Amino acid sequence: xxxxxxxxxxxxxxxxxxxxxxxxxxxxxxxxxxxxxxxxxxxxxxxxxxxxxxxxxxxxxxxxxxxxxxxxxxxxxxxxxxxxxxxxxxxxxxxxxxxxxxxxxxxxxxxxxxxxxxxxxxxxxxxxxxxxxxxxxxxxxxxxxxxxxxxxxxxxxxxxxxxxxxxxxxxxxxxxxxxxxxxxxxxxxxxxxxxxxxxxxxxxxxxxxxxxxxxxxxxxxxxxxxxxxxxxxxxxxxxxxxxxxxxxxxxxxxxxxxxxxxxxxxxxxxxxxxxxxxxxxxxxxxxxxxxxxxxxxxxxxxxxxxxxxxxxxxxxxxxxxxxxx
Amino acid sequence: xxxxxxxxxxxxxxxxxxxxxxxxxxxxxxxxxxxxxxxxxxxxxxxxxxxxxxxxxxxxxxxxxxxxxxxxxxxxxxxxxxxxxxxxxxxxxxxxxxxxxxxxxxxxxxxxxxxxxxxxxxxxxxxxxxxxxxxxxxxxxxxxxxxxxxxxxxxxxxxxxxxxxxxxxxxxxxxxxxxxxxxxxxxxxxxxxxxxxxxxxxxxxxxxxxxxxxxxxxxxxxxxxxxxxxxxxxxxxxxxxxxxxxxxxxxxxxxxxxxxxxxxxxxxxxxxxxxxxxxxxxxxxxxxxxxxxxxxxxxxxxxxxxxxxxxxxxxxxxxxxxxxxxxxxxxxxx
Numbered sequence: 270x271x272x273x274x275x276x277x278x279x280x281x282x283x284x285x286x287x288x289x290x291x292x293x294x295x296x297x298x299x300x301x302x303x304x305x306x307x308x309x310x311x312x313x314x315x316x317x318x319x320x321x322x323x324x325x326x327x328x329x330x331x332x333x334x335x336x337x338x339x340x341x342x343x344x345x346x347x348x349x350x351x352x353x354x355x356x357x358x359x360x361x362x363x364x365x366x367x368x369x370x371x372x373x374x375x376x377x378x379x380x381x382x383x384x385x386x387x388x389x390x391x392x393x394x395x396x397x398x399x400x401x402x403x404x405x406x407x408x409x410x411x412x413x414x415x416x417x418x419x420x421x422x423x424x425x426x427x428x429x430x431x432x433x434x435x436x437x438x439x440x441x442x443x444x445x446x447x448x449x450x451x452x453x454x455x456x457x458x459x460x461x462x463x464x465x466x467x468x469x470x471x472x473x474x475x476x477x478x479x480x481x482x483x484x485x486x487x488x489x490x491x492x493x494x495x496x497x498x499x500x501x502x503x504x505x506x507x508x509x510x511x512x513x514x515x516x517x518x519x520x521x522x523x524x525x526x527x528x529x530x531x532x533x534x535x536x537x538x539x540x541x542x543x544x545x546x547x548x549x550x551x552x553x554x555x556x557x558x559x560x561x562x563x564x565x566x567x568x569x570x571x572x573x574x575x576x577x578x579x580x581x582x583x584x585x586x587x588x589x590x591x592x593x594x
Numbered sequence: 595x596x597x598x599x600x601x602x603x604x605x606x607x608x609x610x611x612x613x614x615x616x617x618x619x620x621x622x623x624x625x626x627x628x629x630x631x632x633x634x635x636x637x638x639x640x641x642x643x644x645x646x647x648x649x650x651x652x653x654x655x656x657x658x659x660x661x662x663x664x665x666x667x668x669x670x671x672x673x674x675x676x677x678x679x680x681x682x683x684x685x686x687x688x689x690x691x692x693x694x695x696x697x698x699x700x701x702x703x704x705x706x707x708x709x710x711x712x713x714x715x716x717x718x719x720x721x722x723x724x725x726x727x728x729x730x731x732x733x734x735x736x737x738x739x740x741x742x743x744x745x746x747x748x749x750x751x752x753x754x755x756x757x758x759x760x761x762x763x764x765x766x767x768x769x770x771x772x773x774x775x776x777x778x779x780x781x782x783x784x785x786x787x788x789x790x791x792x793x794x795x796x797x798x799x800x801x802x803x804x805x806x807x808x809x810x811x812x813x814x815x816x817x818x819x820x821x822x823x824x825x826x827x828x829x830x831x832x833x834x835x836x837x838x839x840x841x842x843x844x845x846x847x848x849x850x851x852x853x854x855x856x857x858x859x860x861x862x863x864x865x866x867x868x869x870x871x872x873x874x875x876x877x878x879x880x881x882x883x884x885x886x887x888x889x890x891x892x893x894x895x896x897x898x899x900x901x902x903x904x905x906x907x908x909x910x911x912x913x914x915x916x917x918x919x920x921x922x923x924x925x926x927x928x
Contacts, residue, residue: 331729379910379914383913383914383917383918384917385910385913385914385917386867386868386913388674388729388867389857389861389867389909389910389913390910392854392857392858392906392909393858393906393907393909393910394906394910395854395906396854396902396903396905396906397903397906397907399899399902400899400900400902400903400906401903403897403899403900404900404903408897408899506899514733514736514737517730517733518733518734518737521730527727527729527730528727557745557748559741559744559745559748559749559846560741560744560745561741562737562738562740562741562744563737563738563741563742563744563745564741565737565741566734566735566736566737566738566739566740566741567734567738569730569733569734569737570720570731570734570735570738573726573727573730573731573734574720574724574726577724577725577726
């Protein structure tokens with residue numbers, strides 16, 4: 270039992286359940302299955318992004334440019350659709366995923382080849398990506414009427430009872446789970462973050478592994494870019510501004526250590542769901558949506574404090590007797 | 595975020611002469627860039643060299659530079675504070691709230707500085723007291739502080755600051771020299787002395803280079819770091835007073851994204867983002883460069899968001915270029 274309580278995922282499941290119970294006391298309709306499915310659907314984009322951020326954080330890096338990458342890819346998707354409504358949607362998705370991965374690879378190359386600290390690289394590319402959207406769109410919005418119906422309908426289309434948006438996030442979870450647990454690249458993410466020096470001696474190229482992590486986070490940001498723009502049916506310079514913090518918050522809450530090497534797909538998903546439940550619950554229990562920012566800030570701080578404690582417990586004193594003397 | 599450095603460190607046979615070293619330093623490179631930008635600007639726009647115009651240009655960087663001085667010390671000590679823009683917002687909101695309760699100008703200054711110090715203390719306690727990584731803590735407090743402003747203000751704005759409060763952001767000490775510019779000069783001197791001439795400054799470098807070694811040499815690492823975050827909060831409070839006074843109003847979105855510009859300024863000034871090295875004169879020059887570039891672009895009607903592209907490119911290239919340069923030199927040496 271004590272061992273179970275130390276497990277991060279189970280703790281989070283308990284926390285989310287407690288949150289749901291507390292909300293139900295004020296508003297019973299919240300836990301209806303249909304509403305829970307809606308909450309999941311609303312959190313899907315955050316989940317997709319958190320999966321990418323997780324890979325980057327695992328390798329001791331950080332990607333602050335994800336939301337800007339999302340916005341740029343979303344704008345490109347909308348512009349392609351507005352200019353050539355005939356182009357099939359899957360092709361557009363493919364293009365923006367590739368574009369996102371390309372933008373991510375810029376981060377990756379700077380971190381890999383020039384060894385610039387990741388936080389500086391992604392702070393820089395964040396503003397560059399946002400500025401590029403302005404240059405592309407000349408500051409104009411792309412509104413719902415400029416997008417084709419198929420473009421807007423895809424995330425909403427129902428497939429075996431759930432919207433495609435939800436299914437896509439399930440697909441992303443499955444794909445990243447397999448990547449993390451069943452492939453050499455996934456192992457390398459953990460190895461690089463756990464101990465970069467040891468990783469080098471086992472034949473892992475640290476820089477290249479980080480590069481892959483950035484390509485993954487970029488590609489997922491590209492996918493999220495299309496989903497965001499088609500779901501909200503509008504594209505402009507500032508979409509998802511500040512969302513990079515929510516993504517990092519989801520990872521931190523999910524027990525992914527900012528020091529690298531520790532984390533799991535389940536943690537990233539549950540961390541995102543925790544934020545998603547809070548976001549969706551605030552309006553129904555009559556708390557001003559303006560409070561959301563302060564709440565996520567508080568949750569980040571609490572989560573990182575909890576993480577630090579559990580990680581400390583994991584440390585082993587090898588020469589216990591010698592130290593006691 | 596520990597960095598992996600497997601390349602051998604090259605130790606030269608003999609030390610460079612003082613003159614040679616000064617000539618090759620990052621600061622002298624910055625000085626050349628600053629002069630070049632000044633020259634380009636004067637050619638590009640006939641209005642640039644007007645003394646009042648130049649005075650206006652200083653407002654582009656004074657508030658950010660005030661924070662950058664304290665941020666430089668934080669980054670040299672190996673930490674970072676991403677919450678500064680949110681501290682500006684919360685401090686400004688607190689002052690707005692104080693106005694509605696009938697506070698006069700001296701009281702507003704106390705409220706502004708107090709809020710800044712309090713925010714800095716929260717950061718410092720979380721980072722040194724609980725031993726948490728500063729990057730995550732300040733990402734958290736960045737949301738928390740601005741979130742509190744949003745809770746207090748919502749979609750409203752505070753205006754109606756007393757007329758005498760306008761002096762801090764709009765007043766002039768003498769001729770074209772604004773109060774903000776005087777503050778900038780004053781704090782540039784204070785922080786230069788603090789970092790380069792005091793034991794405290796040595797301790798900051800020591801912590802940034804090797805925290806464990808510093809601890810074993812008797813430096814009170816926790817206390818020094820706590821003071822650094824306190825100072826950053828205080829400087830953000832001062833910047834908030836200046837900015838609020840200059841704008842004459844407070845919205846919760848005030849100073850959004852300023853943390854990025856402050857960090858860019860510090861890094862452009864030659865402070866290593868990994869900690870352990872950097873100077874205040876470098877930061878002063880970087881402040882001038884960024885201020886004049888944005889002002890020059892403004893005279894040429896370049897939109898703000900395009901300037902931000904330039905700042906992003908500047909941030910990456912000022913770090914990338916020395917790395918590429920030293921790599922090319924090492925290749926030649928082999």
